[in-house]
Amino acid sequence: MLYASAIEWSTDKHAPGRIKHPGAALLWRAGMMREGSLLPFGQLLADRCREVFARHDSAEASLAQLGLGSCLVKNEGVFWHAAAGDVELAFCRECRWGGQADWVVGLAQTGDCSLPGPVQEVYTPGAHSIDLLREALGVEAEMVLKAMVYAWERNGQVEPIMALVLGDHTVNERRLAAALGSGTVRRATAEQVEIWTGFQPGFVGPVGQHRIMLIADLSVMQAKNLVVGANKPDYHLVNVVPGRDFLPALIAPLAKVRSGDLCPACGSALSFGPGTMVFGHQDPHWPGLLMTLALQRAHQHLAGGRTRLAPWPVVWPVDVSITLLGNEGHEIGRELGGRLSSQGMIVLLDDRPLRPGPKFADRELLGAPIQVTVGRGWADGLLEILDPVGELREVPAKDAGEEISVLWQVKITR
Numbered sequence: 001m002l003y004a005s006a007i008e009w010s011t012d013k014h015a016p017g018r019i020k021h022p023g024a025a026l027l028w029r030a031g032m033m034r035e036g037s038l039l040p041f042g043q044l045l046a047d048r049c050r051e052v053f054a055r056h057d058s059a060e061a062s063l064a065q066l067g068l069g070s071c072l073v074k075n076e077g078v079f080w081h082a083a084a085g086d087v088e089l090a091f092c093r094e095c096r097w098g099g100q101a102d103w104v105v106g107l108a109q110t111g112d113c114s115l116p117g118p119v120q121e122v123y124t125p126g127a128h129s130i131d132l133l134r135e136a137l138g139v140e141a142e143m144v145l146k147a148m149v150y151a152w153e154r155n156g157q158v159e160p161i162m163a164l165v166l167g168d169h170t171v172n173e174r175r176l177a178a179a180l181g182s183g184t185v186r187r188a189t190a191e192q193v194e195i196w197t198g199f200q201p202g203f204v205g206p207v208g209q210h211r212i213m214l215i216a217d218l219s220v221m222q223a224k225n226l227v228v229g230a231n232k233p234d235y236h237l238v239n240v241v242p243g244r245d246f247l248p249a250l251i252a253p254l255a256k257v258r259s260g261d262l263c264p265a266c267g268s269a270l271s272f273g274p275g276t277m278v279f280g281h282q283d284p285h286w287p288g289l290l291m292t293l294a295l296q297r298a299h300q301h302l303a304g305g306r307t308r309l310a311p312w313p314v315v316w317p318v319d320v321s322i323t324l325l326g327n328e329g330h331e332i333g334r335e336l337g338g339r340l341s342s343q344g345m346i347v348l349l350d351d352r353p354l355r356p357g358p359k360f361a362d363r364e365l366l367g368a369p370i371q372v373t374v375g376r377g378w379a380d381g382l383l384e385i386l387d388p389v390g391e392l393r394e395v396p397a398k399d400a401g402e403e404i405s406v407l408w409q410v411k412i413t414r
């Protein structure tokens with residue numbers, strides 16, 4: 001049995017404003033998690049989840065058991081998609097492939113892939129941006145090759161890199177750094193571009209580029225007939241075919257995923273929305289998993305004749321909380337708690353010397369499915385029991401243990 005007076009437990013009326021995720025805010029208020037670290041009651045909740053993971057062969061089966069089966073997306077972690085989340089997801093509604101939008105790679109749709117013609121130089125005065133170029137040549141953005149020059153810094157040396165993505169995409173700098181494997185990458189300044197290429201940004205391109213290492217996005221290599229900078233002010237090249245007219249030193253997923261990209265697993269259109277990571281590569285992602293479980297109870301529902309927090313969906317930190325009001329009832333509280341504990345229930349005895357209001361508020365935040373009050377009726381030998389569906393009943397103290405055992409077996413044994 002746990003004694004509230006012996007646990008470091010502090011609840012809050014409000015979570016700090018910077019915490020936007022309703023589940024995270026609830027865990028904060030309940031004194032279960034602070035800044036991503038689990039406090040004692042958060043640990044108990046995690047232990048309950050661990051029991052579920054231990055009973056199933058796969059993370060997905062366990063998450064389904066925890067009520068998180070229907071909105072999961074998977075790729076480099078498992079994410080729960082909901083109206084509230086702490087990361088932006090890109091995911092496929094058809095096959096549930098997906099992940100963090102700043103990391104996953106979609107399939108870009110390429111434009112005109114007809115039989116390529118010979119490379120031609122065209123005069124494009126002042127067309128130093130994709131938009132100006134589209135206007136000047138009447139081409140779609142995906143037909144333009146975006147050549148971004150980066151400064152790659154490692155071992156105290158700075159080397160120029162040219163990252164190539166299709167014109168309707170941008171470079172994912174995390175991906176670029178990962179593809180290079182070491183050091184840091186930063187967008188080159190206009191001065192650096194001029195020094196390294198001899199030309200202004202906007203007209204640099206990969207064809208005939210021998211001084212700068214080229215690194216191309218996967219989708220670039222699928223494209224044909226691209227428009228690229230001619231490495232000559234006010235000129236571009238058309239009909240450029242990657243692989244034929246230039247050869248990158250490295251081909252890697254580089255483009256930031258965007259709407260219009262397709263699922264690499266099944267080819268359906270990708271969707272975007274908020275979500276939370278609930279499982280990492282090997283283990284549950286505890287803050288995210290508990291936040292997501294808490295999210296399910298962050299809304300209000302009607303129980304016991306008043307509006308309350310919704311109950312925990314599948315797991316909860318303690319099974320029974322016994323709240324002592326006033327100085328009497330300690331003995332019956334301990335006796336009842338001991339009896340229930342011996343049956344395998346996790347029991348919290350709130351023996352703190354606090355006023356009833358804060359004790360009830362804390363009890364509701366913690367959310368045990370069976371909540372016992374030793375209070376007003378105690379003078380007549382009665383205890384109050386709030387059951388898992390929010391029904392309130394008064395029972396003689398001598399019957400309380402039996403009553404709770406039945407509730408436990410029928411309603412909450414998992």
Ligand SMILES: [Zn+2]
Binds near residue numbers: 092268
């Ligand atoms: Zn898919």
